[in-house]
Amino acid sequence: MSKYPDLDLDGAHVAITGAGQGIGRATAERFATLGARVSIGDLDLEAAKRTAADIGGTAHHLDVADAASFAAFLGDAEQANGPLAVLVNNAGIMPNGGFLDLPDALNRATMEVNVFGVVHGMRLALPGMLERGRGHIVNVASLAGKFPVKGLAIYNASKFAVVGLTAATRLEYAPHGISISAVLPSAVDTALASGLDMRPIPKVKPGRIADAVVDSVRSRAAEIAVPGYVGALATLAAVTPEPALNAFRRLMRDDRALRPDSPERDGYRARLHQDTQREENA
Numbered sequence: 001m002s003k004y005p006d007l008d009l010d011g012a013h014v015a016i017t018g019a020g021q022g023i024g025r026a027t028a029e030r031f032a033t034l035g036a037r038v039s040i041g042d043l044d045l046e047a048a049k050r051t052a053a054d055i056g057g058t059a060h061h062l063d064v065a066d067a068a069s070f071a072a073f074l075g076d077a078e079q080a081n082g083p084l085a086v087l088v089n090n091a092g093i094m095p096n097g098g099f100l101d102l103p104d105a106l107n108r109a110t111m112e113v114n115v116f117g118v119v120h121g122m123r124l125a126l127p128g129m130l131e132r133g134r135g136h137i138v139n140v141a142s143l144a145g146k147f148p149v150k151g152l153a154i155y156n157a158s159k160f161a162v163v164g165l166t167a168a169t170r171l172e173y174a175p176h177g178i179s180i181s182a183v184l185p186s187a188v189d190t191a192l193a194s195g196l197d198m199r200p201i202p203k204v205k206p207g208r209i210a211d212a213v214v215d216s217v218r219s220r221a222a223e224i225a226v227p228g229y230v231g232a233l234a235t236l237a238a239v240t241p242e243p244a245l246n247a248f249r250r251l252m253r254d255d256r257a258l259r260p261d262s263p264e265r266d267g268y269r270a271r272l273h274q275d276t277q278r279e280e281n282a
Helices: 022-033 045-055 067-082 104-132 154-178 206-219 226-241 242-251 263-281
Strands: 013-017 037-042 058-061 084-089 135-140 176-183 223-226
Touching: 013 022, 013 045, 013 067, 013 104, 013 242, 022 037, 022 045, 022 084, 022 206, 037 045, 037 242, 045 058, 058 067, 084 104, 084 176, 104 135, 104 154, 135 154, 135 206, 135 223, 154 242, 176 206, 206 223
Parallel strands: 013 037, 013 084, 037 058, 084 135, 135 176, 176 223
Antiparallel strands: none
């Protein structure tokens, strides 16, 4: 029997970051079909508005790296849709390249969005959930939070941080009726992983991640890997002798994230650099 109070999604308020497209949009669609009142937060307000119009939710501008922006998002969202029942920390970026090649500004942006974006959301959402004695937070991490990959060092670091943050805060707030779960996708078929050939790691569709996020409201599981077997493989890798693991890595050509594999990846990296420069010059 679960130690957490039940959460009826019909009429419940669910706030999702980075929900203008990709995993966030698919997750918003799933929650809406279950009757939830969905708040769509995204740096791209026009994308948020399109998603909100399609599912019947509300759209809000959100820069997760800015605590004040996150506070404004949740304040406006609660005014529109009522007390927050579920927060989905989904927004993230994934630059790739050699550790010494990526600029400091992009490294900082990765940590600000992927780690402190989650921290801001949790610190802002938890007080109200504690007051009500119920609530659920889902942090969309990554298999990269368990399994390091050449060319993704800072991204790996950010997702390892989210996995650890989720595990520690889960222990801290479980006695108060608040559940905190991490969803760990393998590579996902969205702009985030565009142009990266990660085989044999499978690329999954955003809908599968969305299903796992929604299912976590029922199961309150600590971690959910998608697909499920990749979590077991990451655990196995942690106890595999390094020579054997390195031989496997060479076989799977695990250096492919050190370089863009396609014009699509070049385009994604260029957009990240532009966004970073824009933030620095603001």
